[in-house]
Amino acid sequence: MIKYSFKSKLGFITLFSKNEKIIKIILKSEEIYNDPPNEAMLLAEKEILDYLDNKTTSFSFPIELEGSDFFKKVLYSMKYIPYGTTYSYSKLAKKSGYSLAVRAVGTVCKNNPLPLIIPCHRVIKKNGSIGNFNGGVELKQYLLDLEKKPSN
Numbered sequence: 001m002i003k004y005s006f007k008s009k010l011g012f013i014t015l016f017s018k019n020e021k022i023i024k025i026i027l028k029s030e031e032i033y034n035d036p037p038n039e040a041m042l043l044a045e046k047e048i049l050d051y052l053d054n055k056t057t058s059f060s061f062p063i064e065l066e067g068s069d070f071f072k073k074v075l076y077s078m079k080y081i082p083y084g085t086t087y088s089y090s091k092l093a094k095k096s097g098y099s100l101a102v103r104a105v106g107t108v109c110k111n112n113p114l115p116l117i118i119p120c121h122r123v124i125k126k127n128g129s130i131g132n133f134n135g136g137v138e139l140k141q142y143l144l145d146l147e148k149k150p151s152n
Contacts, residue, residue, distance in 0.1 A: 003033035004041045009052050010139065015041045021064040024113040027135045048116060054149055057083040059117050066113075073097065074108040081122045084147040088126040110134060116143070 001023075005014040012032055016024035020040050025048075037045070043061040050056040065072045077096040081087050087095070093105040109120040115135065121143040125131045133140035 002035045002038055002041065004035050004037040004045075005029055005032040006045045006049075008049060010135075013045075013048060015044055017041050018064065021062040022114065022117070023064050023066065025115055025117065027115055027139065051116060052146070054146060057147075061117075063114055063117060070098065070101075070104070071108055071111075074105055075112065075114075075118050078109070078112070078120060078123065079118045081119055083119075086122045086124045086144070089123055089131070090126055092123055106131075119143075122147075 002017045003014060004017070005012045007013075010028055012029040014026040014029035014031065014033055015022055015037070016026075017038055017040055020038055022040055022044050025044075040062050044059075047056060047059045047061055051059070065075055067075075074092065074096045078087075078092060081092075089106050089109070090099070090102050092109075093099050093102045096105065098105065109123050110132070112118050112120040112134075115121065121133060121140045123131065130137055130140055130144070
C-alpha cells in the first residue's frame, strides 16, 4: 500500500492507494507520509485541491471500496448524493434499499473511508441539524457551505 500526504486548505490530507486505486482518505491528517505517489494519487490530489478551491464538483480518479455488501451498497448510494444537496440518514437508508437500517447507515457514514469523494458530509439529521462528522462538525459545515457557493 502506498501512503501519500499533501497540504490543503484543511491541513494535510493523506491518500492510501492499492492497485492504482484510492482506498482511503484521511482529512486533516496528523501523520504525514512521503511515499512516491502513483498516477491515481496525483490525479486525486489535483481534483481534491480543485474541489476545495471550488473549481470542480466531481471526482474522476479510481477508487476501490472494501467491506460487506451492505457497507458498499450504502457507500455507493451516498456517492450519488448530488453536489450542493443533502440527504437525511433515513433518506439514504431508503435509497440504499435498507429503509429500516437508519442507525446502521449512520455507522457507515462514520466509517466512510473516502470522505469528499463519497460525500458523507451531505448526510444530515432528519430535523435538519448537521449531525456528526469524523473531521468535526466545523469541517462538515465548511464543506456544506463550500458547496452552496457557485463554482468558478
